[in-house]
Amino acid sequence: MTRLARHGAALLGAGLWNWHPLPGGDVAEVLLVYLNDGRRVVVKHGPDPVAEAVMLRTLGQTGAPVPDVLAVDEDALVLQYLPADGRLSRCWDDLARVLSLAHTGRPDGDGVRYGWSGDHAFGAVKVCNDWTETWPDFWAWRRIGVHLAHVPVDLARQLETLMRRLPDLLPATPAPCLLHGDLWGGNVLVSDRHVTGLIDPCCYYGHAEVDLATPGVFSQPPAGFYARHGGLARGYEVRFAIYRLWTALVHLRLFGATYRPMVAQYLNDAGVY
Template sequence: MTRLARHGAALLGAGLWNWHPLPGGDVAQVLLVYLNDGRKVVVKNGPDPVAEADMLRALGLTGAPVPDVLAVDEDALVLQYLPADGRLSRCWSDLARVIALAHTGRPEGGMMRYGWSGGYAVGAVKVCNDWTETWPDFWAQRRIGVHLDHVPIDLARQLETLLRCLPDLLPATPEPCLLHGDLWGGNVLVSGQHVTGLIDPCCYYGHAEVDLATLGVFNQPPAGFYTRYGVPERGHEVRFAIYRLWIALVHLRLFGVTYRPMVAQYLNDAGF
């Protein structure tokens, strides 16, 4: 970690004074770094710091709060330090506002397509974002089907059944909007009653309900959150389960059988 801290300082042309790890480093090292010129910054590595920087910039262009990218190369990303001394329980309304801002992002040229300009990863799990023309194709090919060779055979068979039904369960061509892609409380910085920044994105363009669904995997947004953002369309319960299933499958592959019940629950909620 000291090497990462020194590298981050060097990217800014400064010397290292001190550092300590920040919470949330399950799939990457994240450090608060104190520089010898008095500044403090966040330095992290990860699967692709350059791609993460591009995602943060894209989110920032919508007006959503994100940390400024101060420097980046293939080994490290240096970010503005943002206050994070608050509790999400006091900021749900502001988070709804922030997510709505992020969702104003659209693919270049206003094209009706789903994906991102390159692939990414969550830890050791690759995330393919190749463009598709319909949303069920994207979710089938890029988010569910990619796991078939990495899960037990009985689970793979359930997933194959789900895949065949996706065109009937998901909208064919919803408005593609910019998604955070890995939205949960740990990736939302808050101070007082305001969101200070969205972090650790896994961006792509897709159905807005994905972020709303994944936010509910590890958190429980109150009714006021949906009132501020907008109430999901009819039948969203099944779609939410299908979108949450991707998060559960990623965690199953990263952390093992502890997450098998979560996968089973979302399959059951989706009717499979």
């Protein structure tokens, strides 16, 4: 970690004074680094710092708050330090406002399509983002099918069943909007009842409900959160289960069988037993 701290300082042309790990860091090292010129910055290493910098800048272009990218290379990403001394439970309304800004982002070019310009990863779990022209195809092959070879056979069969049903369960061509893509509470920085920054994005263009569903994996957003964003369309419960299933599958692969019951619950909620 000292090496990462020194490298981050060097990218800014400064000397290292001190550093300490920040919370999180399950799949990447994240440090708060104190420079000898008095600045505090965040330095992190991940599967692809350059790709993450592009995602943060793209989110920032919508007006959504994100940390400024101060420097980046293939080994480290240096970010603005943002205050995070608040509690998400006190600012769900502001997160809804922030998401509304982020979701104004649209893919380049004409026509409707879903995906991103490159793949990403959570540790050893690849996140595939090749473009598709329909949303059920994207979710089937980029978010569910990619796990078939990495889960037990009985679970793979259930996932295949769900994949066949997706054209009947998901909208065919919802407006493709910019998604944070991994919006759990740990990736939302909060201070003084306001969201100060969205961090650790896994961006792509897709159905806005993905970002509305994901916070409910580890938290319980109030009804006002959804109302502030614009409300929920009929049948959202099944769609939320399908979108949350991807998060559960990633956790199953990263952290093991502890997450099998979560996977089972979301499959059940989606009508696959």
